[in-house]
Amino acid sequence: MPLLIRLAVRNLWRNRRRTILTFGAVALGIVYLILVDSLLRGLTQSSIDNLLDFESGDLQIHAPGYFDEREDLPLEPALPVDRLINEVRAVAGVRAAAPRLVAPARLHAGWEEFPVVLVGIEPELDSGTLRIMDYVEGRAPENGAAEAMIGASLAELLEIGTGDWVVLTTRTRDGAIQALDVRVTGLVRTPNPNVNRNHVYLPLNTLGESLAVPGEATVIVVRAGAGESLKELARRVGEHLAAAGTAADVYTWEQSNAELVALIRTETVSDGLVIAIILAISLVGIANTTLLSALERRREIGTMKALGMREGEIVGLFLLEAVATGLLAVGTGFAVGAAANAYLVAVGMDISAFFGDLDVGYPVTGVVYGVWHPQTFVLAGAAGLVTCALAAYLPARRAARQDAAATLRP
Amino acid sequence: MALVELEGVSKTYRQGKLEVPALRGVDLEIEAGEFTAIVGPSGSGKTTLLNLIGCLDVPTAGIVRLAGRELSRLDRNALADIRREKIGFIFQSFNLIPVLTAKENVEFALALLRRNGAGQVHGEQVTELLAEVGLAGLENRRPGELSGGQQQRVAIARALVKAPAIVLADEPTANLDSENGRAILELMRAMNERRGTTFVFSTHDPMVMEYSRRIVTLQDGRVVADERREPDAAPHPARCS
Amino acid sequence: MRRSGLQNRQALAWLSCLLVVLSGQALAAAGLTAEEIIARVDANSDVQSSHGYSTMVIRTGRRELTKEMEIWSSGDNALVSFHNPADRGTKYLKLGNELWMYFPDADDLVKISGHMLRQGFMGSDFSYEDTLENRRLTDLYEFSLLGVEECDESECYVLEATARPGVEVTYARRRMWIDRELFVPRREELYAAGGRLLKVSRVERIEEIDGRFIPTQVTMEDVLRQGSSTTLFVSDLELDVEIPDDLFSLRSLMR
Numbered sequence: 009m010p011l012l013i014r015l016a017v018r019n020l021w022r023n024r025r026r027t028i029l030t031f032g033a034v035a036l037g038i039v040y041l042i043l044v045d046s047l048l049r050g051l052t053q054s055s056i057d058n059l060l061d062f063e064s065g066d067l068q069i070h071a072p073g074y075f076d077e078r079e080d081l082p083l084e085p086a087l088p089v090d091r092l093i094n095e096v097r098a099v100a101g102v103r104a105a106a107p108r109l110v111a112p113a114r115l116h117a118g119w120e121e122f123p124v125v126l127v128g129i130e131p132e133l134d135s136g137t138l139r140i141m142d143y144v145e146g147r148a149p150e151n152g153a154a155e156a157m158i159g160a161s162l163a164e165l166l167e168i169g170t171g172d173w174v175v176l177t178t179r180t181r182d183g184a185i186q187a188l189d190v191r192v193t194g195l196v197r198t199p200n201p202n203v204n205r206n207h208v209y210l211p212l213n214t215l216g217e218s219l220a221v222p223g224e225a226t227v228i229v230v231r232a233g234a235g236e237s238l239k240e241l242a243r244r245v246g247e248h249l250a251a252a253g254t255a256a257d258v259y260t261w262e263q264s265n266a267e268l269v270a271l272i273r274t275e276t277v278s279d280g281l282v283i284a285i286i287l288a289i290s291l292v293g294i295a296n297t298t299l300l301s302a303l304e305r306r307r308e309i310g311t312m313k314a315l316g317m318r319e320g321e322i323v324g325l326f327l328l329e330a331v332a333t334g335l336l337a338v339g340t341g342f343a344v345g346a347a348a349n350a351y352l353v354a355v356g357m358d359i360s361a362f363f364g365d366l367d368v369g370y371p372v373t374g375v376v377y378g379v380w381h382p383q384t385f386v387l388a389g390a391a392g393l394v395t396c397a398l399a400a401y402l403p404a405r406r407a408a409r410q411d412a413a414a415t416l417r418p
Numbered sequence: 419m420a421l422v423e424l425e426g427v428s429k430t431y432r433q434g435k436l437e438v439p440a441l442r443g444v445d446l447e448i449e450a451g452e453f454t455a456i457v458g459p460s461g462s463g464k465t466t467l468l469n470l471i472g473c474l475d476v477p478t479a480g481i482v483r484l485a486g487r488e489l490s491r492l493d494r495n496a497l498a499d500i501r502r503e504k505i506g507f508i509f510q511s512f513n514l515i516p517v518l519t520a521k522e523n524v525e526f527a528l529a530l531l532r533r534n535g536a537g538q539v540h541g542e543q544v545t546e547l548l549a550e551v552g553l554a555g556l557e558n559r560r561p562g563e564l565s566g567g568q569q570q571r572v573a574i575a576r577a578l579v580k581a582p583a584i585v586l587a588d589e590p591t592a593n594l595d596s597e598n599g600r601a602i603l604e605l606m607r608a609m610n611e612r613r614g615t616t617f618v619f620s621t622h623d624p625m626v627m628e629y630s631r632r633i634v635t636l637q638d639g640r641v642v643a644d645e646r647r648e649p650d651a652a653p654h655p656a657r658c659s
Numbered sequence: 660m661r662r663s664g665l666q667n668r669q670a671l672a673w674l675s676c677l678l679v680v681l682s683g684q685a686l687a688a689a690g691l692t693a694e695e696i697i698a699r700v701d702a703n704s705d706v707q708s709s710h711g712y713s714t715m716v717i718r719t720g721r722r723e724l725t726k727e728m729e730i731w732s733s734g735d736n737a738l739v740s741f742h743n744p745a746d747r748g749t750k751y752l753k754l755g756n757e758l759w760m761y762f763p764d765a766d767d768l769v770k771i772s773g774h775m776l777r778q779g780f781m782g783s784d785f786s787y788e789d790t791l792e793n794r795r796l797t798d799l800y801e802f803s804l805l806g807v808e809e810c811d812e813s814e815c816y817v818l819e820a821t822a823r824p825g826v827e828v829t830y831a832r833r834r835m836w837i838d839r840e841l842f843v844p845r846r847e848e849l850y851a852a853g854g855r856l857l858k859v860s861r862v863e864r865i866e867e868i869d870g871r872f873i874p875t876q877v878t879m880e881d882v883l884r885q886g887s888s889t890t891l892f893v894s895d896l897e898l899d900v901e902i903p904d905d906l907f908s909l910r911s912l913m914r
Contacts, residue, residue: 118885315501318498
């Protein structure tokens with residue numbers, strides 16, 4: 009081992025306690041970064057999965073003009089289901105498609121009422137497209153029947169169970185109040201809290217007739233085959249429908265859910281913030297260590313200068329010590345981070361412990377799973393090392409510049 | 419040309435608003451191979467003089483030349499290079515690097531030299547040199563495991579290992595008892611005689627003067643006496659095992 | 660504050676509806692068609708302008724809220740100013756087809772539009788869009804006479820109103836009990852498109868003012884919300900009074 013490295017290692021060993029503190033701070037930072045990043049990525053992934061699997065699908069087809077009004081959930085303009093659904097399913101790259109009729113409503117229970125979203129579905133088509141049907145406690149409503157499934161959270165809030173009757177009020181296409189007496193056939197308990205809290209599912213034809221829009225859908229949700237580019241598929245579906253003589257606009261889930269996309273982007277920023285905090289901790293820790301070390305070793309530094317070491321070489325020695333600490337911390341951080349992340353990936357973490365029932369904007373509930381993201385390791389490692397080097401540099405340079413004659417005076 | 423030439427060298431330290439003159443117009447020449455003691459009371463400027471010769475400090479006025487090069491024209495890195503290649507230091511408080519063994523301390527000086535490709539001494543020669551200064555078998559001890567005298571021997575080996583043009587020793591015996599001090603002096607004189615290395619000491623130890631061939635006396639920053647003499651015969655030869 | 664403002668609007672809407680529908684000449688009529696009966700009601704409610712005070716009691720479950728207001732109306736315009744402590748200074752302005760609210764605490768002027776029009780305030784069953792109903796009922800509905808019934812110790816025509824095709828109405832069907840002598844509605848039932856009963860209103864007091872018969876106490880009940888009803892009391896009502904035109908302006912709202 010070269011003498012300088014031996015010297016650096018022994019100096020670190022000499023101040024074991026301080027070294028361990030510094031090393032621990034950096035290692036902890038790296039572990040934290042790996043885990044926070046993993047959970048945030050997991051949260052993002054679950055959010056997207058939950059959104060796509062339970063609400064929006066990959067693509068949304070609307071009648072022209074609907075998209076800009078979509079926040080209000082209007083019944084018009086709507087799409088003719090029979091003419092469109094088979095055309096859509098015929099497009100190469102479309103794995104599944106299902107029509108939905110979505111309308112705002114109020115659910116009445118006693119003297120209370122709650123705003124809900126009515127979703128008219130064709131259970132057969134819907135179960136191949138979205139995953140609501142996999143999460144029904146009870147059974148799906150039957151076509152043409154005055155039956156509904158409702159979100160489990162909503163049901164629990166209103167103390168409604170399977171077999172109960174509820175009244176829903178909404179508006180027909182012409183703006184007249186419509187009241188629907190429906191029997192609850194099932195509760196929908198999905199991993200998507202928006203669905204559980206807000207959605208009431210009725211058969212498409214029951215809802216369509218009640219709202220004076222029989223045979224129509226406000227949206228056709230489309231699932232893409234594996235590996236399809238959504239933009240490309242959206243373009244193809246749009247062209248196919250245009251060629252078939254149907255006016256319809258096709259959107260990707262990212263276009264339809266700008267809010268979630270923005271939230272995810274914000275999260276990337278907060279990810280950066282976490283990195284910055286970790287770097288700051290490391291920076292202060294290492295700078296402090298180097299400063300103390302340099303103070304203690306004033307005479308030693310003077311001796312080294314007398315022996316002919318250049319100032320730059322002395323700085324280099326301190327950097328070597330800092331980087332060695334950093335390497336140790338990175339190694340440990342990786343090992344512990346990887347082990348902890350393996351747990352998060354396999355077992356996950358119950359985020360309700362943090363947020364409770366609070367709606368934090370993510371369509372996620374319960375357990376969030378970590379993900380493996382090698383770039384985070386690379387980033388965390390590089391950040392740790394660079395921080396160590398940066399933090400050591402200034403105190404080291406100050407120490408190296410000291411007047412050797414003065415420090416050597418007995 | 420003398421190895422060391424000082425012409426009208428003054429050095430003034432500034433302590434707050436106070437200017438403290440340490441040297442006031444010193445002219446001095448030291449030839450290669452000399453074994454010279456700088457003596458004088460505390461505060462007479464001995465250490466300052468050594469620091470100027472040793473490129474650890476620059477004069478406020480006057481010229482310092484080492485082997486013909488004028489030091490005040492050089493930047494910090496060039497001064498460091500001269501210290502590395504030409505100058506060995508021996509300190510009153512030994513100043514070994516505590517985390518390195520005796521052998522590593524000597525190798526350290528050598529390693530610095532090698533990085534410039536200027537080193538000519540190999541690893542096993544370090545062991546030999548340590549044996550020559552009387553530390554055979556103690557090579558792997560750390561400074562904390564050595565006596566003061568032993569530490570100073572390591573320092574001597576460290577100074578000599580790079581075959582410097584001059585060794586500067588600031589009060590080398592001040593922290594040693596008389597027996598150890600004498601042994602160190604004998605060792606240095608033996609090295610002076612055997613290798614022709616130039617030695618300059620600062621001291622107010624009369625024993626050091628006994629061993630010196632030239633005694634330069636400083637007082638209030640001025641050279642007040644410069645006496646060349648045959649040293650007293652050493653009672654014992656340097657102990658070299 | 661905003662909520663209570665919304666409630667106030669509903670109250671106004673209700674009042675203006677009432678004024679339109681209820682004022683009428685006592686006239687004994689026999690053998691009238693549904694259209695003739697409604698035309699009579701419409702004609703009797705032809706009030707140019709009015710000024711009065713009203714108290715609205717809103718009962719929601721066990722809670723009861725009382726609002727005091729002063730009301731000016733003229734043609735299709737109306738201004739309501741609230742006087743009860745909680746809502747003091749809150750004003751509601753109906754300008755033709757537009758609804759505006761002014762909240763003094765926030766110094767905030769809000770136009771009620773879109774989904775907000777559908778909201779009922781404070782559990783009362785008046786919605787904002789109810790107050791915007793400027794068109795005559797006969798333009799919106801086809802009426803048929805179902806018969807004559809005893810109603811609150813009076814003889815009443817029972818009329819059924821069905822939305823005219825292609826016309827946008829809030830209630831697809833209504834059933835009205837019109838006092839045979841006063842041509843004032845005594846009771847009304849409002850139905851959903853599917854036929855479900857949504858709301859019931861009852862006139863509990865009718866007063867003669869300047870020769871017209873005006874309902875001065877009306878209770879509206881939301882059938883879908885148990886225990887929820889709103890009663891409106893009208894007092895000191897003056898009809899066909901002089902009202903400066905600039906009263907119905909956004910500027911006066913913020914005054």
